[in-house]
Amino acid sequence: MTTLEITGGQVLKPDMTVEHGDVLVDREAGEILAVGDVPAGDETLDATDGLVMPGLVNAHTHLAMALLRGYADDKPLDSWLREDVWPIEGVLEPDDVRAGAALGALESIEAGTTALCDMYFHVPAVVDAVEQAGLRARVGHGVVTVGKDGDEASADFEEGLAVAREQDGAADGRVSTAFMPHSLTTVDGAELDEFVPKAREADVPIHLHANETRDEVTPIVDEHGERPLEYAASHGLLNETDFIAHGTHLDATEIDLLAETGAGVVHCPASNMKLASGIAPVQELLDAGVTVGLGTDGAASNNDLDVFDELRDAAMVGKLAADDASAVDAAAAVGMATAGSADVLGFDSGRLAEGKKADIAVLDLDSAHLTPQHDLVSHLAYAASGADVLHTICDGDVLMRDREVLTLDAEQVREEAEERAAAAVERAR
Ligand SMILES: N[C@@H](CCSC[C@H]1O[C@@H](n2cnc3c(=O)[nH]cnc32)[C@H](O)[C@@H]1O)C(=O)O
Numbered sequence: 001m002t003t004l005e006i007t008g009g010q011v012l013k014p015d016m017t018v019e020h021g022d023v024l025v026d027r028e029a030g031e032i033l034a035v036g037d038v039p040a041g042d043e044t045l046d047a048t049d050g051l052v053m054p055g056l057v058n059a060h061t062h063l064a065m066a067l068l069r070g071y072a073d074d075k076p077l078d079s080w081l082r083e084d085v086w087p088i089e090g091v092l093e094p095d096d097v098r099a100g101a102a103l104g105a106l107e108s109i110e111a112g113t114t115a116l117c118d119m120y121f122h123v124p125a126v127v128d129a130v131e132q133a134g135l136r137a138r139v140g141h142g143v144v145t146v147g148k149d150g151d152e153a154s155a156d157f158e159e160g161l162a163v164a165r166e167q168d169g170a171a172d173g174r175v176s177t178a179f180m181p182h183s184l185t186t187v188d189g190a191e192l193d194e195f196v197p198k199a200r201e202a203d204v205p206i207h208l209h210a211n212e213t214r215d216e217v218t219p220i221v222d223e224h225g226e227r228p229l230e231y232a233a234s235h236g237l238l239n240e241t242d243f244i245a246h247g248t249h250l251d252a253t254e255i256d257l258l259a260e261t262g263a264g265v266v267h268c269p270a271s272n273m274k275l276a277s278g279i280a281p282v283q284e285l286l287d288a289g290v291t292v293g294l295g296t297d298g299a300a301s302n303n304d305l306d307v308f309d310e311l312r313d314a315a316m317v318g319k320l321a322a323d324d325a326s327a328v329d330a331a332a333a334v335g336m337a338t339a340g341s342a343d344v345l346g347f348d349s350g351r352l353a354e355g356k357k358a359d360i361a362v363l364d365l366d367s368a369h370l371t372p373q374h375d376l377v378s379h380l381a382y383a384a385s386g387a388d389v390l391h392t393i394c395d396g397d398v399l400m401r402d403r404e405v406l407t408l409d410a411e412q413v414r415e416e417a418e419e420r421a422a423a424a425v426e427r428a429r
């Protein structure tokens, strides 16, 4: 066993208290051995003047959409997808997705994110990028059937299932999978009935976009006479391992359904604001006991992958939603971005405690905007950003040390993304 000792800093505990202490990591097992007063490690990582915290968990994203950052802004979801995003995604080759996912992974590591959930296509290319970056991820192929004939639709479902089976356990177990129908309005109900049982047999969770905009709720209510999540449940979705992205427009019945089934919600406040999708009832979800995590969504609707932004947005918009300044307090926001997201994804991370995965970020507190230090949890929620992250560790491996990413060649990743993004725009014209 080789151990890594993260020394000299303050440590954020799972109960959201902060104490001076060290963290000892088993590098091979990728687990935390001890927190606080720890025996000396074989190697050390200096966290003096820093805050050692769980790595942030981005529970819903489309990493490769980093290629489309700034490509199409200022539109609502439906026309943004149909007029801009889907046409250019149609010309993306596996190598484009690999380059885009590498860019997204680089940005994630730089901002202290250690685990994520990705829905996209050309998933083996996403897995390559995640593996090389050293991150932890749950990945899947987003299945869409609108605009496809029966055979094409079935083939997309088959691919979603095959990807979930084949990629599970990749990258030394850092990659796991989910079956990912894109949303309740973009996939066919009869196909769901056929494939959901197959996903259950494959023993993978199911992840989908749901109740993101009113335009996704109304057609289901009109056509099926039930709320979208009731419709989802009637097609076998929403068991305790499943999780939906957004959940912006939920009624009380649906919140109860989520609480009863144990299905998780990934709140994506920035994307919901940018596409004017609506304001999710986050405090109500938390009060009902629903497992809630945070996601950036893709970089084309955010437009960055900084989970610190997300947790601040969650706290801010959560107060507006509840009309109550005490709603979604700092600890709740930080909790959603760490333990909450990890629980949603089924990862044993998001908490600095013995036996948990050694997925850790160290924040540099030595700056004007983090002075004075009345309350570091408040700083995490309201004052810090990804640019304050000094070291990033995942599965016991140091991915970034002193702001230098060790697993990816940052310059080369950015250059390739730049070139491939420009070429894709040309092809899509
Ligand atoms: N197999 C599908 C691809 C689905 S991947 C997942 C999709 O989700 C899209 N996406 C990104 N953000 C959002 C969002 O906020 N809501 C719904 N879809 C989104 C993204 O552009 C991507 O096309 C196809 O052939 O088109």
Ligand SMILES: [Zn+2]
Binding pocket: 060, 061, 062, 209, 245, 297, 298
């Ligand atoms: Zn999304």
